[in-house]
Amino acid sequence: MTVTIIGIGLIGGSMAIDLKKRHFADKIIAVDSNKLHSETAKSIGLVDDISNLEEGIRKADLIIIATPADVTLNILPDILNKINNQTVTDVSSTKYGICQLVKNHPKRKNFVAAHPMAGTEYSGPWAAISHLYDGKSVIICNHKESSEKALQETEDLYGALNMQIIHMEAKAHDIHAAYVSHISHISSFALALTVLEKEKNEKHIFNMAGGGFRSTVRLAKSSSEMWTPIFEQNYLNIVDVIDTYIEKLQLFKNGIINKNKNDIENLIKSANKIKRII
Amino acid sequence: MTVTIIGIGLIGGSMAIDLKKRHFADKIIAVDSNKLHSETAKSIGLVDDISNLEEGIRKADLIIIATPADVTLNILPDILNKINNQTVTDVSSTKYGICQLVKNHPKRKNFVAAHPMAGTEYSGPWAAISHLYDGKSVIICNHKESSEKALQETEDLYGALNMQIIHMEAKAHDIHAAYVSHISHISSFALALTVLEKEKNEKHIFNMAGGGFRSTVRLAKSSSEMWTPIFEQNYLNIVDVIDTYIEKLQLFKNGIINKNKNDIENLIKSANKIKRII
Numbered sequence: 158m159t160v161t162i163i164g165i166g167l168i169g170g171s172m173a174i175d176l177k178k179r180h181f182a183d184k185i186i187a188v189d190s191n192k193l194h195s196e197t198a199k200s201i202g203l204v205d206d207i208s209n210l211e212e213g214i215r216k217a218d219l220i221i222i223a224t225p226a227d228v229t230l231n232i233l234p235d236i237l238n239k240i241n242n243q244t245v246t247d248v249s250s251t252k253y254g255i256c257q258l259v260k261n262h263p264k265r266k267n268f269v270a271a272h273p274m275a276g277t278e279y280s281g282p283w284a285a286i287s288h289l290y291d292g293k294s295v296i297i298c299n300h301k302e303s304s305e306k307a308l309q310e311t312e313d314l315y316g317a318l319n320m321q322i323i324h325m326e327a328k329a330h331d332i333h334a335a336y337v338s339h340i341s342h343i344s345s346f347a348l349a350l351t352v353l354e355k356e357k358n359e360k361h362i363f364n365m366a367g368g369g370f371r372s373t374v375r376l377a378k379s380s381s382e383m384w385t386p387i388f389e390q391n392y393l394n395i396v397d398v399i400d401t402y403i404e405k406l407q408l409f410k411n412g413i414i415n416k417n418k419n420d421i422e423n424l425i426k427s428a429n430k431i432k433r434i435i
Numbered sequence: 436m437t438v439t440i441i442g443i444g445l446i447g448g449s450m451a452i453d454l455k456k457r458h459f460a461d462k463i464i465a466v467d468s469n470k471l472h473s474e475t476a477k478s479i480g481l482v483d484d485i486s487n488l489e490e491g492i493r494k495a496d497l498i499i500i501a502t503p504a505d506v507t508l509n510i511l512p513d514i515l516n517k518i519n520n521q522t523v524t525d526v527s528s529t530k531y532g533i534c535q536l537v538k539n540h541p542k543r544k545n546f547v548a549a550h551p552m553a554g555t556e557y558s559g560p561w562a563a564i565s566h567l568y569d570g571k572s573v574i575i576c577n578h579k580e581s582s583e584k585a586l587q588e589t590e591d592l593y594g595a596l597n598m599q600i601i602h603m604e605a606k607a608h609d610i611h612a613a614y615v616s617h618i619s620h621i622s623s624f625a626l627a628l629t630v631l632e633k634e635k636n637e638k639h640i641f642n643m644a645g646g647g648f649r650s651t652v653r654l655a656k657s658s659s660e661m662w663t664p665i666f667e668q669n670y671l672n673i674v675d676v677i678d679t680y681i682e683k684l685q686l687f688k689n690g691i692i693n694k695n696k697n698d699i700e701n702l703i704k705s706a707n708k709i710k711r712i713i
Contacts, residue, residue, distance in 0.1 A: 274645040294642045323642055336634045337643045341651040344622050347683035349706040355679055356614045362712050364572045364601055365615045367552040371713055372650040373619040378710045381703035388699055392691045399688045401633055403681055405625035410677045413670045421666055425659035428627040432656045434640050435649055 160314075161186040161217035163210070163232070165198040167277060168248050169223030170285025172318065173203045178287065181317035188213040198282040214239050219310055222247040227386035230255060237264040244307040246271050246314070250334060251390040252298040252327040266304035269311040270327060272296045273320060274338065278378035290318035296334075298327040335394035340402060342376050342384055343395070349377035438592075439464040439495035441488070441510070443476040445555060446526050447501030448563025450596065451481045456565065459595035466491040476560040492517050497588055500525040505664035508533060515542040522585040524549050524592070528612060529668040530576040530605040544582035547589040548605060550574045551598060552616065556656035568596035574612075576605040613672035618680060620654045620662055621673070627655035 160176055162169040165187040176182040187204040189195035195207045214220060214236060222229050222236065226249040236245055237259060246269040249255060256270050275293040277284060295315045300308055312322055325333070352374070356362050366374075388395055405424075412420035438454055440447040443465040454460040465482040467473035473485045492498060492514060500507050500514065504527040514523055515537060524547040527533060534548050553571040555562060573593045578586055590600055603611070630652070634640050644652075666673055683702075690698035 274643055276645065276647065278647075293645060296643065321642065333634065333636075333639050333643055336630050337640055337648045338645060340629065341626065341648045343684065343687050344626050345647075345651055346703055346706040347680055347687060348619065348622050349709040350683040350686075350702065351618065351676060351680045352614050353705070353708055354683075355676060356611065358611075359712050361611050362615055364599065365552055365574065365611055366713055367554060367571060367616060369554065369556075369623075369654050370615045370619045372653055373623055374709055374713065375650055376647050377706045379703075379707075381700045381707070384703055385696060385699045388687075388691050389694060389696065392694065396688055396692055398629060398633060399684055399691075402625055402629045403684055403688075405628040405632075406621065406677055406681055406684075408628075409621050409625060409666075410674055410681075413666050413677075414674055416667060416670065418663060418667065421663045422659045424628065425624055425657075425662055427631070428624040428655045429657075429659070430631055431627040431652055434637050435644055435652065 158182055158218045159184045159186065159216055161188060161213040161220045162204070163188045163213065163220065163222045163236070164224035164228065165189045165194055165204060165282050166223065167280050167284040168273070169221060170198060170203045170282040171287070171289035172221060172223065173198070174285060174287045175290065175318055176314070179317045181314060186213050186216060194282050201282065203282055203285055210236070211239065214243070217243055219243060219314065220245045221314075225249075225383050225386050226251050226390055230258060230390075233259060233268070234262060237262050237268060240264060240267060243267065244269065244310045246311045248273055250338065250387045252296070252330045254390045256299050256302070256327040260302070265302055267307050269300070269303045269307050270298040271311060271315070272298070272330065272334070273315065273318070278375050280380045280383065290315075290320050293320055294323050295320040296323050296325050296330050298325055298330050300324050331391050332394050335391055335398045339387060339391060339395050340398045342379055343388075343399060344402065345374055345376035348374050436460055436496045437462040437464065437494055439466060439491040439498045440482070441466045441491065441498065441500045441514070442502035442506070443467045443472055443482060443560050444501065445558050445562040446551070447499060448476060448481045448560040449565070449567035450499060450501065451476070452563060452565045453568065453596055454592070457595045459592060464491050464494060472560050479560065481560055481563055488514070489517065492521070495521055497521060497592065498523045499592075503527075503661050503664050504529050504668055508536060508668075511537060511546070512540060515540050515546060518542060518545055521545065522547065522588045524589045526551055528616065528665045530574070530608045532668045534577050534580070534605040538580070543580055545585050547578070547581045547585050548576040549589060549593070550576070550608065550612070551593065551596070556653050558658045558661065568593075568598050571598055572601050573598040574601050574603050574608050576603055576608050578602050609669050610672050613669055613676045617665060617669060617673050618676045620657055621666075621677060622680065623652055623654035626652050
């Protein structure tokens with residue numbers, strides 16, 4: 158099977174490695190408006206060929222759109238216009254807007270809205286790694302709007318990536334994604350901004366940062382190109398979660414200011430319940 | 436050399452493993468008011484002997500207090516009263532209060548105030564691991580108030596643990612620790628509380644949590660016993676950092692509500708500067 162990946166960065170590139178290695182794809186074609194990305198992908202062996210959008214679509218059996226969420230919204234209708242009967246799937250972290258956008262497209266059934274929940278704080282084809290998806294979950298949204306063939310091909314694709322497939326309505330997906338993914342990025346960006354503002358001595362940050370700070374601030378390295386459109390597209394859910402998050406921080410602040418040991422203990426013990434789950 | 440470790444949990448226990456393995460200590464004695472902890476430490480081979488406080492002090496060449504910060508404040512003066520000429524060092528994450536407390540103690544010179552900046556989200560002797568300290572930093576505070584002998588012995592101890600030694604005034608330490616350690620824990624506890632409140636379906640948290648959420652929420656597993664006293668003792672600095680943190684979150688919220696793409700991009704790009712440091 159020939160797989161065309163539109164947008165060959167961390168996400169698309171990591172798929173390319175394992176889809177080829179695991180013989181899901183015989184040939185992988187990269188389409189990327191950023192020539193540096195597509196040429197790097199070719200030169201480091203992530204993909205077999207580079208082509209333009211039209212040719213990439215024409216030659217593909219399966220098309221993966223792995224661009225930032227705003228680009229995906231922009232190009233998906235055009236891609237659906239151009240396909241014959243191939244399957245098209247996307248990877249973006251917000252699903253409601255995109256499902257609404259193509260709801261009535263004549264080729265809607267060829268499209269499968271998916272969100273593989275994996276990544277790192279790095280980006281670009283040079284960040285692509287094998288095994289990125291192994292054991293993680295992929296959310297497939299509004300699967301009844303896809304044809305059986307398109308759904309099966311997409312599920313086979315994620316099967317080859319060793320992902321657990323979960324079906325969910327797009328609206329519910331965006332709410333859950335705000336809780337378990339989007340807020341983590343905001344908390345981490347805000348933490349980096351706080352530390353960079355308060356701690357003018359960068360040497361102190363470097364020397365004193367233990368594993369705890371490193372792990373909470375890791376996501377602050379994530380790219381604006383990827384995350385700005387996600388925050389824009391999922392803004393209602395995200396603002397709601399930020400509000401709750403600020404409330405919880407204020408509970409800590411009040412407990413600490415009032416030297417209310419019991420309150421602080423109870424907050425920490427309630428937070429500890431996350432242990433049962435993760 | 437015989438080393439007595441008072442409080443044999445993650446921190447003391449991890450020291451015990453490497454101090455013995457690396458021949459810094461010939462014998463390690465555990466003192467712990469929690470019998471389960473001291474007996475576990477003995478039975479899993481972390482320490483050679485268990486004893487009470489008096490005997491532990493008498494037999495020791497070097498005494499490490501590795502208890503939660505409130506316990507350390509409670510027991511340090513008494514320990515200094517009981518020593519002959521041994522060195523006593525502590526590990527607590529707040530240093531100003533403790534340095535103030537023993538400032539005029541006749542045995543002040545035998546004490547070295549230290550903060551090895553390493554840990555995990557787990558606690559108890561069963562959480563102790565080898566190599567916990569390798570390559571991390573230890574902050575030694577107000578070192579001029581310690582005798583040369585006590586300082587040398589403590590620096591040798593941390594040398595055996597492969598730590599980078601940094602000298603700092605206790606007051607400055609507590610400010611920096613609020614930025615690069617304490618706020619990370621609060622951000623993580625608050626994140627856990629937020630997600631547990633918003634996401635009633637625990638299965639969704641488990642299934643949808645990618646590496647990003649896992650890493651930002653990891654510290655929320657940390658124990659109340661350890662962290663409540665740290666927040667109490669460093670409350671002024673911590674409240675100041677929480678305020679800045681909430682301001683930064685509000686900047687994100689405003690950018691997102693107002694759909695101000697430029698603002699969001701600029702915030703993320705500023706946060707990305709943490710890459711240069713960590």
